[in-house]
Amino acid sequence: MSDLVTVSNGIHFYRIPTGQLARATSSGFYRPSDRQRTIISDGVQILEISLTDLASAVNDGFRDV
Numbered sequence: 542m543s544d545l546v547t548v549s550n551g552i553h554f555y556r557i558p559t560g561q562l563a564r565a566t567s568s569g570f571y572r573p574s575d576r577q578r579t580i581i582s583d584g585v586q587i588l589e590i591s592l593t594d595l596a597s598a599v600n601d602g603f604r605d606v
Contacts, residue, residue, distance in 0.1 A: 547580060549573050549589055554580055582606050 545556045548570040557565055562572075573579055577592050581603040590598055595605060 546572060547574075549578075549580065551589060554587060554589070580606050 544559045546559050546562055548555050548557055548562070548565045549572075550568075550570050555565070555570070573589055578589050579592055579595055580587060580589050581595070581598050582588070583601075583603045587606070588598075588603075599605070
């Protein structure tokens with residue numbers, strides 16, 4: 542089984558095999574962690590935020606996914 546990475550275009554988030562990362566990047570996707578960002582959820586919403594905002598988001602009921 543190949544390793545999976547999370548990619549985003551700022552709106553959509555996908556888990557893809559690492560072998561597809563170059564193709565995803567050429568289509569406008571990026572790894573949030575490469576931009577000092579993370580993906581969070583409260584069970585209803587899924588959002589991408591700056592790592593500097595993570596502690597505040599966790600205090601507001603979100604979890605880092």
